[in-house]
Amino acid sequence: MAWIQINTVVKEALAEPLSDALMESGACSVTFEDAKDQPIFEPEIGTTPIWSTTKVVGLFDAETDAKQVIETLTNLLPEISAQHYKIEQLEDKDWIRAWMDQFQPMRFGDRLWIVPSWLEPPQADAVNLMLDPGMAFGTGTHPTTALCLTWLDQHAPEGLNVIDYGCGSGILALAANKLGALTVTGTDIDPQAILASQQNAQRNQADIPFALVKDFDSEPVDLLIANILAGPLKELAEEFDRLLKPGGTLVLSGLLATQAKELQRHYQSIGIELDTLKTNEEWGLLAGTKSC
Incomplete structure (x- = not known):
């Protein structure tokens, strides 16, 4: 199955709201990545580590209308303009085998x-x-x-x-x-x-x-x-x-x-x-x- 990613880099305060907006827009999953090589060695127990500058990545089915998703995101979070989002095609491969x-x-x-x-x-x-x-x-x-x-x-x-x-x-x-x-x-x-x-x-x-x-x-x-x-x-x-x-x-x-x-x-x-x-x-x- 083929997929696309919609991602952008935001400050810490916007990471969770953007995650919620991506899920509301139909994302299958959302992940956070360190955008500036800032290791978090000891997060508080029960918390999700979020970096001061965080890359937020939403995973969508390849049939998704990415432009429509971005339009929805900008309506939900006008703090992030549409041109800041990137759309990436993911290779269609056996992801379970790649993980193993x-x-x-x-x-x-x-x-x-x-x-x-x-x-x-x-x-x-x-x-x-x-x-x-x-x-x-x-x-x-x-x-x-x-x-x-x-x-x-x-x-x-x-x-x-x-x-x-x-x-x-x-x-x-x-x-x-x-x-x-x-x-x-x-x-x-x-x-x-x-x-x-x-x-x-x-x-x-x-x-x-x-x-x-x-x-x-x-x-x-x-x-x-x-x-x-x-x-x-x-x-x-x-x-x-x-x-x-x-x-x-x-x-x-x-x-x-x-x-x-x-x-x-x-x-x-x-x-x-x-x-x-x-x-x-x-x-x-x-x-x-x-x-x-």
Whole structure:
């Protein structure tokens, strides 16, 4: 099926109104893109990141009258003149196949592989996680996920009880399970993450219970790993302390390397020494133990 895109670049305040106008004008979907290379490292939880200068793109069926759409848009949002909109034809191709082709098997550490569920594992005798990225964060491509997976490969949680806090696609919970953990549980604030995690657990024949944070509780465990953001990592310090056994290990990622010292000081104040820092690009991972 062929498509067209209608797009323009606007200031932050107009991004959401334009998105609404595009949907009202018949768009199948609307996406936001960074128009000026302005990375957003830590958006507030539950929000959609919007850049100060944002490219807003509406996707339409190729049979759509683009000029009529733009006329409708200018009536709905007269702040944006018609000449600012661009119309682009999209190549007619198999978009699902193009999306799938983006993902290839990835190796972390010595023996851990993340393999898209539609591909064969490169090494049948390795520790292979068959993963469907779905709509949840966590495919192994982000530096923080890679840091966590490599740490797990190097510190296999054999015989340990583990919590994956902020499970996303369930990738870290699955890795812990495959690497010999005694029990693994996972939690997230996003229902889509719970669904994706459950589906990936079934795909890997792994018995891992996942629950929304509001429904989650656990006895203290040997290892808690959280790949979220620096702000929530700081806010959750007392909860992590409660969920961790004395002498247990805490692994935190999702933080920028420049945020590590502040988090180390904060956790030290409650008796958790995060004395290991690993970095990948500008991102960091902290690991350490809770005092006995």
